[in-house]
Amino acid sequence: MHSINQITCLALQLTNSFTCFGFNNCDNLTQMKSPVNPPWKEQLKEELSRQPVNFFTFATVKDGKPRARTLTLKGFLGETGAEMPTTFSDSLFVGADSRQDKVQEVLASPAFEAVFWLPNVGSQWRIRGEAAVLGGDDAVAREKITQHLQPAEGWTFEDEILKGFNTLDKGQKYKFGVTDGGVVGVVPKEFRMLVLLPQVVERLGIKPPELGIKHYEARIGYPVGWVES
Numbered sequence: 005m006h007s008i009n010q011i012t013c014l015a016l017q018l019t020n021s022f023t024c025f026g027f028n029n030c031d032n033l034t035q036m037k038s039p040v041n042p043p044w045k046e047q048l049k050e051e052l053s054r055q056p057v058n059f060f061t062f063a064t065v066k067d068g069k070p071r072a073r074t075l076t077l078k079g080f081l082g083e084t085g086a087e088m089p090t091t092f093s094d095s096l097f098v099g100a101d102s103r104q105d106k107v108q109e110v111l112a113s114p115a116f117e118a119v120f121w122l123p124n125v126g127s128q129w130r131i132r133g134e135a136a137v138l139g140g141d142d143a144v145a146r147e148k149i150t151q152h153l154q155p156a157e158g159w160t161f162e163d164e165i166l167k168g169f170n171t172l173d174k175g176q177k178y179k180f181g182v183t184d185g186g187v188v189g190v191v192p193k194e195f196r197m198l199v200l201l202p203q204v205v206e207r208l209g210i211k212p213p214e215l216g217i218k219h220y221e222a223r224i225g226y227p228v229g230w231v232e233s
C-alpha cells in the first residue's frame with residue numbers, strides 16, 4: 005500500500021506542477037519523512053531544560069471553536085527517560101485519558117496549537133500541526149507518527165506507551181487506578197498519549213540578543229524538510 009506522501013509525490017510528478025526538489029527517487033520514504041532533528045529542536049530542548057516544570061497551553065477545536073487547557077510536557081516521543089536516546093522524533097507528547105474531552109476532540113479534528121512561555125529564557129514557542137492519539141484503536145495514529153519517527157532496532161509502540169504511562173506522577177497514575185503510584189507492567193486501558201506532530205514552529209524571543217520571531221515550517225514529503233523564514 006502506498007503512503008499518502010508517496011501518492012502525493014506521484015501526483016506531483018504526474019501533473020508536473022512541481023519537481024521533487026531535485027530528488028528523482030520519490031519512493032524513498034526516508035526523504036518523505038519529517039526530519040526527526042529539525043533545526044528548532046535542540047534550541048527548544050535546551051530552553052525547556054532551564055524550566056523547573058514544562059507546562060504549556062494546548063488548544064484543540066471543538067465544534068469549530070477553540071478549546072484550550074494547561075498540560076504537562078513529557079518530552080519528545082522515543083527520547084524521554086534515556087540518557088543517550090537511540091530513537092528520535094520531532095514530536096512532543098503528553099499523558100492523557102480516553103475519557104477526556106481533549107482526546108475526543110483530537111480524534112474528531114486533529115488540528116492543534118501548543119504555546120509555551122519559558123520565563124527563565126524569555127521566549128514563547130508556538131507549535132501547530134496535527135495531534136495523534138496513541139492507545140486504543142490507534143492504527144491511523146501510528147501511521148502518522150511513523151512519518152515523524154526514527155526508531156531504534158527493537159523499538160515498539162507498545163513499549164513506548166508503557167514508558168509513557170510510567171512517566172506520570174503519583175497523582176496522575178491514581179486517576180487510572182494505580183493507587184500506589186508505582187511502576188506498572190501493563191498499561192491501564194484508558195491511558196492515552198497525545199502526540200503533537202508539528203508543521204509550523206514559531207519562536208518569539210523577548211530579550212536581546214534573541215529578539216524577534218523565528219519561523220520554521222515543515223515541508224513533509226519534500227527533502228528540503230524544515231525551512232526558516
Ligand SMILES: Cc1cc2nc3c(=O)[nH]c(=O)nc-3n(C[C@H](O)[C@H](O)[C@H](O)COP(=O)(O)O)c2cc1C
Binds near residue numbers: 074075106
Ligand atoms: C498545571 C497543570 C498541568 C496539567 N497537566 C495535564 C496533563 O499533563 N495531562 C492532562 O490530561 N491534564 C492535565 N491537566 C488538566 C487539564 O488542564 C484539563 O483540565 C483536563 O485534562 C481536562 O481537560 P479537557 O476536558 O479539555 O480534556 C493539567 C492542569 C494543570 C493546571
